[in-house]
Amino acid sequence: MISRCSIQLIQQAELPAISTHVQICLACHTTFIIFSCLRVSCIFFRFLSFPIMNTLVLRKPRCLSIESRPEPQPFPGEVLLTVVACAICRTDAVMWWQGHRDLVFPRVLGHEICARRHGDPVGQYYAVWPGNACGTCSRCRSGNEHLCQSMRITGFHRDGGFGELLSASEKNLLPVPSALSPELAALAEPLGCAVHALGRSRVSAGERLLVYGAGTLGLFLASSASVRGAKVSIADPDPEKLIKSRDLQRCFNISPCFTSDGSL
Numbered sequence: 001m002i003s004r005c006s007i008q009l010i011q012q013a014e015l016p017a018i019s020t021h022v023q024i025c026l027a028c029h030t031t032f033i034i035f036s037c038l039r040v041s042c043i044f045f046r047f048l049s050f051p052i053m054n055t056l057v058l059r060k061p062r063c064l065s066i067e068s069r070p071e072p073q074p075f076p077g078e079v080l081l082t083v084v085a086c087a088i089c090r091t092d093a094v095m096w097w098q099g100h101r102d103l104v105f106p107r108v109l110g111h112e113i114c115a116r117r118h119g120d121p122v123g124q125y126y127a128v129w130p131g132n133a134c135g136t137c138s139r140c141r142s143g144n145e146h147l148c149q150s151m152r153i154t155g156f157h158r159d160g161g162f163g164e165l166l167s168a169s170e171k172n173l174l175p176v177p178s179a180l181s182p183e184l185a186a187l188a189e190p191l192g193c194a195v196h197a198l199g200r201s202r203v204s205a206g207e208r209l210l211v212y213g214a215g216t217l218g219l220f221l222a223s224s225a226s227v228r229g230a231k232v233s234i235a236d237p238d239p240e241k242l243i244k245s246r247d248l249q250r251c252f253n254i255s256p257c258f259t260s261d262g263s264l
Contacts, residue, residue: 191220
């Protein structure tokens, strides 16, 4: 769940200074890729004279295609956005590989999004919360809209950020500080998950914490806990992940756990 404190944490932790390492170490969830706007010729659609955009469409498991589609038409309360950056989540990789029981094809994936209002090329960047709750059930009214039974997720129930344009609810837009790059702002969603988990577990300064798993969320949990003042160690059965994230570990004073032979 994205929160404003997620974006503030990225800024306060000076992640922009290690953006290269973030892109290598953090997200993927197998590999971290920033999905920038697709640039493919659309001569046929332009000839037909209606607004179109380019998208990366998952047609079935292990079948992605670049397609031209009509621009999305925002519903009341929504705005049309230009996607600036969209990260590939592990969930996206799983859906590409094997689909999902509730995923309807074809679908434009992508839910870790940074965008700006369409038609405003130098305007404010926004991190886009991908959840679309009903707003009327007891959970929504109590402030727990992430538990809404009618939740619709951008990039799963509706088309997401792997396209040039996106329609999203106005209330789902979280302004990004000007000093933060859109590539890092796209990580607000997974970072928000880590911040939320630490809040629920009440990790505090001086506590010792072992994070098992040096993937995206593991590194976010470790770095966020370190910012809270915890003494953090991180372990992974794949020593290569620990090696790749060394710069991040040094930046946040995180201790890697190796055995004498270099494995966990």
